[in-house]
Amino acid sequence: MENKKTNYLAAWEVAYSHLKKNLPEHAIGAWFEPLKPVELSGNELILEVPNQFFCEWIDSHYKKHLLTALNQKPNNKNSSYRFIVNSNSKKIKPEPFLQQQSKNTNRNFNNINKQYNFDNFIEGSNNEFAKSAALSVSQNPGQNTFNPLIIYGGVGLGKTHLMHAIGNQATIHNPNLNIVIVTSEKFTLDFVNSLRKNKTIEFTQRYRSADILMVDDIQFFRGKEQTQEQFFHTFNVLHQSGKQIVMTTDKYPGEMKGLQTRLLSRFQSGLSVDVQPPNFEVRVAILLEKAEQNGILLDYDIIEFIARNITDNIRDLEGTIIRILAKSSLLNKEIDSDLVRGVVRERTRGRLKTNITIEDIVKKVSMESFIKEKDIVGKSRKMEIAEARQMSMYLCREIMGISLNNIGVYFGGRDHTTVLHAIKKITNKCENNTGLNNTIKSLRRELTNPV
Numbered sequence: 113m114e115n116k117k118t119n120y121l122a123a124w125e126v127a128y129s130h131l132k133k134n135l136p137e138h139a140i141g142a143w144f145e146p147l148k149p150v151e152l153s154g155n156e157l158i159l160e161v162p163n164q165f166f167c168e169w170i171d172s173h174y175k176k177h178l179l180t181a182l183n184q185k186p187n188n189k190n191s192s193y194r195f196i197v198n199s200n201s202k203k204i205k206p207e208p209f210l211q212q213q214s215k216n217t218n219r220n221f222n223n224i225n226k227q228y229n230f231d232n233f234i235e236g237s238n239n240e241f242a243k244s245a246a247l248s249v250s251q252n253p254g255q256n257t258f259n260p261l262i263i264y265g266g267v268g269l270g271k272t273h274l275m276h277a278i279g280n281q282a283t284i285h286n287p288n289l290n291i292v293i294v295t296s297e298k299f300t301l302d303f304v305n306s307l308r309k310n311k312t313i314e315f316t317q318r319y320r321s322a323d324i325l326m327v328d329d330i331q332f333f334r335g336k337e338q339t340q341e342q343f344f345h346t347f348n349v350l351h352q353s354g355k356q357i358v359m360t361t362d363k364y365p366g367e368m369k370g371l372q373t374r375l376l377s378r379f380q381s382g383l384s385v386d387v388q389p390p391n392f393e394v395r396v397a398i399l400l401e402k403a404e405q406n407g408i409l410l411d412y413d414i415i416e417f418i419a420r421n422i423t424d425n426i427r428d429l430e431g432t433i434i435r436i437l438a439k440s441s442l443l444n445k446e447i448d449s450d451l452v453r454g455v456v457r458e459r460t461r462g463r464l465k466t467n468i469t470i471e472d473i474v475k476k477v478s479m480e481s482f483i484k485e486k487d488i489v490g491k492s493r494k495m496e497i498a499e500a501r502q503m504s505m506y507l508c509r510e511i512m513g514i515s516l517n518n519i520g521v522y523f524g525g526r527d528h529t530t531v532l533h534a535i536k537k538i539t540n541k542c543e544n545n546t547g548l549n550n551t552i553k554s555l556r557r558e559l560t561n562p563v
């Protein structure tokens with residue numbers, strides 16, 4: 113027994129150290145560190161993985177590496193491996209596109225996505241009200257005035273996450289609750305099918321027996337009159353018997369188009385809470401969390417860089433982390449600032465934002481030209497000083513896009529025509545003077561590539 117035990121541990125130890133020597137650190141951290149050897153069955157090492165995604169990813173990206181690593185010792189010829197999925201593991205959350213593939217393993221029969229809970233929902237001023245309302249509903253479904261609860265806001269801001277979190281939390285409180293959670297499309301489809309198959313009674317029973325009915329993205333009920341009718345009745349039956357209803361939608365219910373007014377006015381009887389785009393600090397927090405969930409360690413300035421550039425929604429932030437991870441794994445490259453910049457550039461379609469200040473530009477030009485910063489922004493008309501000043505003005509306009517007036521104010525209270533003149537002068541000089549042209553180019557590059 114003891115011997116058997118040490119065998120599989122030893123086999124993994126040898127393989128693991130071989131992998132460490134041959135693969136980048138993040139790949140080890142992301143894909144191999146979480147593996148747990150559990151048994152050696154003949155030549156086959158059984159490895160426990162956190163989820164199905166690991167099996168697929170390792171098989172498609174690291175199979176060769178892993179087999180080579182397992183066949184290190186001469187007496188270990190023909191060693192192979194097999195994965196078993198540890199269903200209790202909560203270490204790694206699979207990425208969204210794989211979540212879809214492994215739906216069945218991640219979801220219970222209610223269709224509640226277990227990955228979406230309150231613990232991994234990051235709170236900020238953009239969503240704290242929505243979160244506390246959702247939490248309260250999950251603890252007392254149907255029992256307070258938050259009925260129906262409507263969570264509304266733009267895409268990728270956490271509405272679906274909160275809805276499933278309500279389901280998960282409510283189940284913890286009371287495992288016997290009948291929780292029905294569907295998208296509005298699913299509701300529509302179920303209804304249409306029930307008509308087709310003469311099974312409207314079953315449909316009605318299924319939806320009207322819910323203790324909590326949650327419908328995602330009800331804006332897609334738009335224009336579907338008969339479905340709306342059906343939903344209206346379901347809603348009323350549930351509401352009257354004190355059952356909880358939760359819905360998400362893209363707009364404030366009062367502003368929704370294409371839904372019957374009687375439906376909208378019913379919705380107004382409960383509570384509508386919004387989720388807003390995350391501010392900078394929340395974006396940083398989310399990136400840190402998502403990086404950790406995916407087993408990658410990113411320098412803080414890289415995180416900040418992403419947070420500054422990917423600003424619209426949380427799905428995008430998450431997608432960026434996944435893309436970085438995928439790219440580094442596919443290209444077998446370390447995650448460094450080049451790789452991150454490349455990914456961020458792709459995802460922003462080349463429109464990188466900078467948060468450079470005029471001070472940064474002046475400092476950079478000063479280092480390059482050996483002219484003191486205070487001279488650059490001062491009054492002197494000496495030729496080298498004037499040129500450094502003109503270069504700085506040019507870069508301020510080009511990189512930051514600030515107004516001629518504001519540039520003038522900063523550079524010793526000059527007026528906008530002086531600034532315009534300076535910019536023209538540099539533009540003309542660059543055409544004839546490759547040296548200056550190169551200097552400007554490299555300054556621009558260094559200033560806009562702070563990572």
Ligand code: ADP
Nearest residue numbers: 232233234266267268269270271272273426427
């Ligand atoms: P929506 O339904 O509003 O379009 P989702 O709920 O699908 O957005 O969120 C998109 C992704 O971002 C999901 O993977 C979700 O887990 C994640 N997400 C959204 N908000 C948060 C948050 N506050 N903390 C952590 N992850 C979040």
Ligand code: MG
Nearest residue numbers: 271272273328
């Ligand atoms: Mg959604």
